[in-house]
Amino acid sequence: MSHPSSAAVRLGVRRGFTLVELLVVIAIIGVLVGLLLPAVQSARESARKSSCQNNFKQIALGLINYHEVKKGLPPNVHDNLPVNASSFAAADNITGLAWSCLTLPFIEGQEIWDRIAADTNNLTVNWQNTTSGTGSVTQTLARNSIKVFECPSNERYGQSGNGGFGKSNYAANGGTNHFEYCTVTPTGATAAQIASGAATVNMAAGNRYGMFTPFHKTAAIPFSDVRDGLSKTLLICEFSSTPEIGSMSCSGTVSCNWTGKIWIGGRAISAADGWRTGVVNEDTDNYGGNDANHLINRSAQNWPQQQGSSPHAGGGMYSALCDGSVVWLSEMIDQETYRRLRRRNDGLSVSIPE
Numbered sequence: 001m002s003h004p005s006s007a008a009v010r011l012g013v014r015r016g017f018t019l020v021e022l023l024v025v026i027a028i029i030g031v032l033v034g035l036l037l038p039a040v041q042s043a044r045e046s047a048r049k050s051s052c053q054n055n056f057k058q059i060a061l062g063l064i065n066y067h068e069v070k071k072g073l074p075p076n077v078h079d080n081l082p083v084n085a086s087s088f089a090a091a092d093n094i095t096g097l098a099w100s101c102l103t104l105p106f107i108e109g110q111e112i113w114d115r116i117a118a119d120t121n122n123l124t125v126n127w128q129n130t131t132s133g134t135g136s137v138t139q140t141l142a143r144n145s146i147k148v149f150e151c152p153s154n155e156r157y158g159q160s161g162n163g164g165f166g167k168s169n170y171a172a173n174g175g176t177n178h179f180e181y182c183t184v185t186p187t188g189a190t191a192a193q194i195a196s197g198a199a200t201v202n203m204a205a206g207n208r209y210g211m212f213t214p215f216h217k218t219a220a221i222p223f224s225d226v227r228d229g230l231s232k233t234l235l236i237c238e239f240s241s242t243p244e245i246g247s248m249s250c251s252g253t254v255s256c257n258w259t260g261k262i263w264i265g266g267r268a269i270s271a272a273d274g275w276r277t278g279v280v281n282e283d284t285d286n287y288g289g290n291d292a293n294h295l296i297n298r299s300a301q302n303w304p305q306q307q308g309s310s311p312h313a314g315g316g317m318y319s320a321l322c323d324g325s326v327v328w329l330s331e332m333i334d335q336e337t338y339r340r341l342r343r344r345n346d347g348l349s350v351s352i353p354e
Contacts, residue, residue, distance in 0.1 A: 099212055
């Protein structure tokens with residue numbers, strides 16, 4: 001009689017894998033996946049960073065085209081009453097639209113812009129006070145994500161940000177300090193009082209070294225005013241919407257409230273809502289270099305909306321210069337160098353760090 005195993009071989013029956021063999025194969029697959037996963041993740045992040053850079057390029061070129069047509073850059077926030085005028089009235093905060101929204105016709109967003117312009121009655125109504133309120137065309141569009149304004153490296157990519165509005169990871173260069181551009185006498189004067197001469201505006205107060213004015217009554221900044229050179233002055237800077245904590249974020253003590261900017265404009269708030277009234281410039285701009293707490297990715301508070309930041313590995317952020325080129329700035333950049341890059345006309349030469 002033949003041996004059973006010999007018969008099985010003659011009949012073409014194969015013996016299955018043993019448990020040990022299966023475990024070895026699984027272990028090998030696990031090792032290979034472990035080796036390949038970082039490479040795959042790195043490739044994905046490289047693609048996301050490339051997309052982020054391309055957005056910078058597209059927005060910067062859109063701003064340059066805007067400048068060619070309008071003979072100046074758009075205001076940071078379109079407002080008929082100067083910053084610090086301390087009025088919450090809708091009639092004193094027209095239109096509240098951001099530089100990013102105003103640039104839409106120059107970055108293939110003409111259709112969206114036309115709908116917003118019509119809904120704000122040809123830019124005569126605050127974007128939050130349109131005729132049909134929260135159900136208006138503008139309010140609906142404001143909650144949508146516009147991909148050119150978002151960097152896909154962020155955890156909250158495609159999600160809403162402040163107030164449920166569509167985010168932007170690109171902020172106007174507001175210079176080295178907060179937009180404390182002016183004082184109004186008497187305090188709380190309305191746009192009508194300013195127009196009639198019953199109230200005065202002192203534009204000498206505050207820092208005006210950035211690239212975007214705070215409201216449209218101020219003369220738009222032309223590139224001819226950039227005495228430090230277009231290739232040596234920041235135009236727009238990155239702002240993260242990835243919550244994080246670390247030695248360079250919020251002093252390493254609390255989680256940074258990285259919620260991103262708002263692409264459509266600044267929100268109008270009353271004194272009861274916060275520490276200021278009127279249109280909130282921090283919704284659309286950032287600044288830095290004024291002190292150590294306002295360098296890249298740093299803050300001494302859990303509300304770091306004023307500074308530049310990004311979620312990219314390597315510690316730093318992307319920015320676009322006034323000539324349209326895109327650069328990487330390390331979070332370890334020298335404070336004086338960063339300050340000079342933020343200012344358009346301080347007359348001090350600076351070289352972009354490698």
